[in-house]
Amino acid sequence: MANEYPQVMTIAGSDSDGSAGMQADLHTFFTRGVYGASILTAAVAGNSFGIHAAVNLPTDFIDTEFKVLAEDYKILAAKTGMLSDSTLVRTVVKNYKLYDFGPLVVDPVIYTKHGNMLLEEEAFATLRDELVPLATVITPNFFEAQKLAEMEIKNDDDTIVAAHKLQSLGAKNVIIKGQHAEGTVGDVRDFVLLEDGKEFWLADPYVATDRVNGTGDTLSATITAEIGKGTDIETAIKLGHDFVHTAIVNEIAVGHKYGPINHWA
Ligand SMILES: Nc1ncnc2c1ncn2[C@@H]1O[C@H](COP(=O)(O)OP(=O)(O)O)[C@@H](O)[C@H]1O
Numbered sequence: 001m002a003n004e005y006p007q008v009m010t011i012a013g014s015d016s017d018g019s020a021g022m023q024a025d026l027h028t029f030f031t032r033g034v035y036g037a038s039i040l041t042a043a044v045a046g047n048s049f050g051i052h053a054a055v056n057l058p059t060d061f062i063d064t065e066f067k068v069l070a071e072d073y074k075i076l077a078a079k080t081g082m083l084s085d086s087t088l089v090r091t092v093v094k095n096y097k098l099y100d101f102g103p104l105v106v107d108p109v110i111y112t113k114h115g116n117m118l119l120e121e122e123a124f125a126t127l128r129d130e131l132v133p134l135a136t137v138i139t140p141n142f143f144e145a146q147k148l149a150e151m152e153i154k155n156d157d158d159t160i161v162a163a164h165k166l167q168s169l170g171a172k173n174v175i176i177k178g179q180h181a182e183g184t185v186g187d188v189r190d191f192v193l194l195e196d197g198k199e200f201w202l203a204d205p206y207v208a209t210d211r212v213n214g215t216g217d218t219l220s221a222t223i224t225a226e227i228g229k230g231t232d233i234e235t236a237i238k239l240g241h242d243f244v245h246t247a248i249v250n251e252i253a254v255g256h257k258y259g260p261i262n263h264w265a
Pocket residue numbers: 112113140141142177178180188189190204205206207208209212214215216217219241244245248
């Protein structure tokens with residue numbers, strides 16, 4: 001009798017240095033004990049200094065990726081990552097509505113933490129109006145939350161208002177990742193708003209390191225893996241938060257500048 005693992009899926013871009021994007025998602029799926037399928041949307045030439053070039057995949061190829069997985073695999077949860085522009089956002093939305101790939105975690109990738117833009121400005125509204133309503137969980141970082149909620153976040157109260165705005169756009173559960181600019185004193189604090197209205201903060205000490213590439217992908221991929229295993233959303237989010245923190249603290253020596261986190265930790 002063959003072993004069975006829950007099957008989950010990432011819909012994302014490839015990052016050639018393996019620190020972020022689809023590679024970080026697949027590392028995460030593997031270490032969380034789920035089988036990871038992958039729909040490639042785009043590819044970036046990246047290393048630990050940043051992103052140097054990017055291309056998008058043709059939409060008819062993306063359509064076929066969705067179709068052949070739907071015909072053969074039983075995907076229990078999925079996540080989105082880099083979607084580049086309105087055309088790709090709409091391609092993903094169309095296909096996600098066409099098939100059953102389970103609950104969707106939307107990581108609204110707009111910027112990397114080093115300032116590279118992975119979603120064109122013209123696509124912000126498309127992502128907000130067409131993809132966010134499909135989200136079982138949305139996981140914006142501090143900057144992405146401001147863009148999508150169309151407001152400045154200056155304090156805790158603003159974060160809470162922004163989370164409610166994202167929920168009113170249709171995302172069932174929201175986690176807004178806290179700021180962690182260089183020199184942060186004390187904790188990095190993520191805010192969680194659940195579908196039933198429960199709210200809480202997840203705090204962990206700021207870790208002063210340059211090896212933090214792929215943190216956002218790893219968080220959303222862990223949540224996706226846990227949903228695929230049948231874990232409830234609140235626990236999935238908490239496990240994701242803890243997994244990323246452990247992966248940041250236990251540094252690995254890869255690359256000369258901003259390295260990846262440690263998925264083995
Ligand atoms: N230097 C850090 N110290 C502690 N926690 C961090 C640090 N950097 C990121 N995190 C945590 O990693 C997770 C991903 O957040 P973030 O890096 O903001 O996402 P993104 O990669 O989408 O910008 C969050 O839970 C955040 O609190």
